[in-house]
Amino acid sequence: MDVDTRLAEDWVRAIAAAVEREHERLTELDSAIGDGDHGSNLRRGFTAVLAVLDGPDAPAPDGGPGALLTRTGTTLISKVGGASGPLYGKAFRAIGAALPPGQPPADAAGFGEALAAGLRAVRDLGRAEPGDKTLVDAWTPALEAYRAAVAAGAGLPEAAAAAAGGAERGARDTEPLQARKGRASYLGPRSVGHRDPGAASTALLFRALADITAG
Amino acid sequence: MDVDTRLAEDWVRAIAAAVEREHERLTELDSAIGDGDHGSNLRRGFTAVLAVLDGPDAPAPDGGPGALLTRTGTTLISKVGGASGPLYGKAFRAIGAALPPGQPPADAAGFGEALAAGLRAVRDLGRAEPGDKTLVDAWTPALEAYRAAVAAGAGLPEAAAAAAGGAERGARDTEPLQARKGRASYLGPRSVGHRDPGAASTALLFRALADITAG
């Protein structure tokens, strides 16, 4: 299974559906250690992304997965706001840029490089280290699990499933951390004991990839 | 028993004590159909009256009951505010004016005339009719009961006891009325079913008179 335009679109739609389903939980997590808008931020963003995909100006079906993901990122940047808008926006733009047009669709290993570019974009912009209690803490183990699976010979479905597991573990593991970046850092030690909302949404993103690639 | 300076002062002090004891209840009544300040208004006023009575500038013990009651009224006017300040203030000033210096202390009948002057002052200023759901509805039956007792030969203690009963009955009887004066009138039919706070405080005033004149 390769990453073609169809798969990219399925992924984005699956994320949108997950955000629609889970936005209240994300907002609740953000109320505890942030400002209570993470769910509505992403929901607004992915609603706009769906409108683009369904609109007259949708990316061409033969434009390639890179263009679609780049467009997704651009839309997120221009609709989400907050910390998560630029971070996820830049991430999708970086993933898209790593899948240039005119190339054959990426395989599992190639897509792993694209996901790594997404994480690099997040870290370049947000300057968060692993352990700072941000979405980096879900994305990093997700990528590690993905790469380990690919190295062990897995295809995209298995690698994506591993990544989803890694992201969920990573999100859970943010609970004991004290935040050092973003709004939760203001709480100091009071941020301990809560799951990071951005890490939780990153887990949705990788779970969506696993879902749409699974048999 | 005649109304001398000592009795007038006892009366005022007894009212102050009753207000101190009951101000929360008066405020509660006023919250239901007014603005929730009747208790604190009267409390502020009678606290000031006590300060005058206990202060360096207290009315002279030989100044007569009229001077003391007039002074009480003046103090209420200058400290209470709201509707009840001018009404009770004018009432006490009228009662005081009806007990001029240099006269022998009023007897039960004479004091009845003074109480009637008090009610007249309230009605002149506030233009409330009986049945409008105001302190007039307690003062009017109090005065009637007082006069009936005096006409039947009662002295001050019995007349005051009758007045207290009349005032309490009158206050209770404001409950089914729809207010036509004061803040409660804004409520229209919603004022029905609540006791008028001013009628309730008038009942305290006559009960205090009964208490200090009773054996």
Add this chain to the structure above:
Amino acid sequence: MKKLINTAESVLEDALAGVAAAHPELAVDLAARVITRAVRPPAPKVALVSGGGSGHEPLHGGFVGPGMLDAACPGEVFTSPVPDQVLAAAEAVDSGAGVVFVVKNYTGDVMNFELAAELAAERGIEVRTVLVNDDVAVEDSTWTAGRRGTGATVAVEKIAGALAERGAPLDAVAALGERVNAASRSFAIALTGATVPAAGRPGFELAEDEIEVGVGIHGEPGRRREKLRPARELVAEVVSTILTDHHLTAGDEVIALVNGLGGTPLLELYIVFGEVAARLAEHGITVARSLVGNYVTSLDMAGFSLTLTKADAQLLELWDAPADTPALKRA
């Protein structure tokens, strides 16, 4: 009850100390409880004095200054000032040209200002009283103490104040104040009750989905309780209630005040104002001037009031005249 106060008893005293510290352009007589301008206007000038219970800030102290009031006398929370206070204010600012009392129509305010007017007359001060009674939630009948005074007070103080500043005589200033009042109607909706510090809990309590319609600014309950609805519907009803009473017709111009009752964010007041403007436009009525914000509050009450003043050239010209007060400035 959670409030930023020292004690319930010292609220007014402590707040006046804050006003004195914050506003060198005002003179605060802490003993008499009177706020005046620090710099007296050139005499003779008709003086405007207003006052009422505290808890409605910036009314009235926030409107003392060139172009509006000469003095304010704040009573205890939700309690009209006492006559001594009003008299002290009148004595402080009378320049011989007379004093206009701007009085909101509540029994307590009316009586206390009336007694003060008598005392002032005894001292040779000429007094006229402008009674503000704009609240259409109250029927003006023998069954009530008459309509309450609310948001129109701001327009009266601004417009009559501007005329006084130009040297108009006592009767003209008073007559104009009455004209502004007659041209104004208000209606308020509350989402929560107000908590008087001395009472310690809200004057009324509403459920999570209830509103009080036709509420007063002292936490007096309204005439009915309803379910909360979208701002658009609430405003449509408020506008039509006022228009029904006011006989405004297409082509008329108004000064519109969307006033917060103290606990409602400005963001929501702008939403309300947007709806007001849209509804009036549907009726062909033009918003010539407007104010959106907290002007006549009711402590921490959430909700809003709408005041519409039918405008004409004179009223607009005076509305636009300079004012320099803590809460209303116009260059």
Add this chain to the structure above:
Amino acid sequence: MKKLINTAESVLEDALAGVAAAHPELAVDLAARVITRAVRPPAPKVALVSGGGSGHEPLHGGFVGPGMLDAACPGEVFTSPVPDQVLAAAEAVDSGAGVVFVVKNYTGDVMNFELAAELAAERGIEVRTVLVNDDVAVEDSTWTAGRRGTGATVAVEKIAGALAERGAPLDAVAALGERVNAASRSFAIALTGATVPAAGRPGFELAEDEIEVGVGIHGEPGRRREKLRPARELVAEVVSTILTDHHLTAGDEVIALVNGLGGTPLLELYIVFGEVAARLAEHGITVARSLVGNYVTSLDMAGFSLTLTKADAQLLELWDAPADTPALKRA
């Protein structure tokens, strides 16, 4: 949740429609979500652009006008604006003299303004960013995203805005903005949480006798929870927290802002201000200028923040300079 809104989703849109209707002196681009002055200042003039999440009104739209901002770009409630919006604002007001972004230090604001600055640079607009970070409740260390920007934003916008209005060049305006920020410290206490319309309930809930100390303006919880105490004690602690950080000494002059968070009556803010002035006097510090009111709010949150800006002759002179915005006017 009880709010005067149509729907949680349309809050910003509906409020902007209200701003447009209420303020003919402003131009509101409803599509781009940008508020500018209706009358452009004579070019060339350095333009000031600010923005941030909505829910802090009058910040920032209420400070657009002569003497302060050229444009504001309001994001969704408590959510920073998006880069497109900021870019649209910059393009709308750049006269060729460059644009100063006034950005409160929150990760989202910083990132979105940074992306906008890149886009603006691509279009040949010179941009400088003044980062406001005055909140001493947050330690400025590798353990945090740095101090938050709160009340000092008003002083930055007023003072740098006045300098820009006089025709100062880009770097001078930005440098002065930074100097004002560096001279400012803030600290806030909340009595209740704020309810974001889309969330439907308060960001945090406090018991009937609890306060949140060191709270942020987005409903971010503070650093600790305590029992409510008299205003005098709370203020004493807030003042000493700021002074400890600020190294103000006897003889210094300050601009003091006692700011309501949205749900606190002005009456209480004056009580707080009275205590602030008294505490500062004890330290020999003079309040040279002050503001008391709702300037940087947090929706319906009850509570206050105190901002002290160490003043000097230049800052005071520019603080006093003319301004004509909806929320801050100076003749």
